[in-house]
Amino acid sequence: MDGNVAPLDLICKLANDYDALVMVDDCHATGFLGKTGRGTEEHFNLMPGSVDIINSTLGKALGGASGGYTTGPIELVHLLRQRARPYLFSNSLPPPVVACASKVFDLLMGADGFAEKIRENTIRFRSKMTEAGFTISGDPHHPICPVMLGDARLAAVFADEMLDRGIYVISFSYPVVPKDKARIRVQMSASHRFEDIDRTVEAFTQVGKRLGVIE
Structure with a gap:
């Protein structure tokens, strides 16, 4: 709402000092923050994997439709597939929504700037x-x-x-x-x-x- 950016570099350093995990809700960064739009992690030039769990949306910058995703360790992904209520008890995303989000990722990965x-x-x-x-x-x-x-x-x-x-x-x-x-x-x-x-x-x-x- 305020256009603020969390000091993720300092948060990751603190988490490393205390052997803690870092989870980021990147809904207001995915697709536009960072050199290639990869979000807050890229914005601070952090190494890939510095953030343990990233939750984000397929709406907003990625087409403005619906749906979202969570990335993280494979063990977490398996757990979410078995226990996450929005995943288990929601209808699958309509194919056009998936296609739209996939195309946006292609555009971001391309050379269109x-x-x-x-x-x-x-x-x-x-x-x-x-x-x-x-x-x-x-x-x-x-x-x-x-x-x-x-x-x-x-x-x-x-x-x-x-x-x-x-x-x-x-x-x-x-x-x-x-x-x-x-x-x-x-x-x-x-x-x-x-x-x-x-x-x-x-x-x-x-x-x-x-x-x-x-x-």
Whole structure:
């Protein structure tokens, strides 16, 4: 929700010192964080296998549909196949969903530079919004870019006015986020062009000035 990145390198070091296992829920990193979109582990340049268990989703960056996965030691995989309730008591994923997710993995493993494009778009949006006077929460390289507004009503009105300008963004307020932490969450995509980002920043600036968010 905040576009933060856990200090996984330090967590893994601490786990190594105490002979502990590390499990990561990488749903908000898979497909775009890291040089080739492999997630938080790659983002910190950790050796493959530094994280013992990774749980993630086939939705969001991997097609936005449904389903998920868990990776880890083969013993864990065997155990989950016998004991994990979502695996045992859920219907199988529809073949089109599996095909879509598989294709996304192929694209990420290819040479199309999707992860790099997302990083470029993220840096452009965050830097231009900051220059315009907005407060953007989270890690400077995370494509989830929360534009912090504070007031719930203000965030809702702001989002409506953005839609009037042809920009679809979502406002979040309590209880989804803490009180007085209302924001508009913008998510960068590899499909966005620099012109799209600049147009969005211009719309934010116009609405922000009209509503007294920025000068």
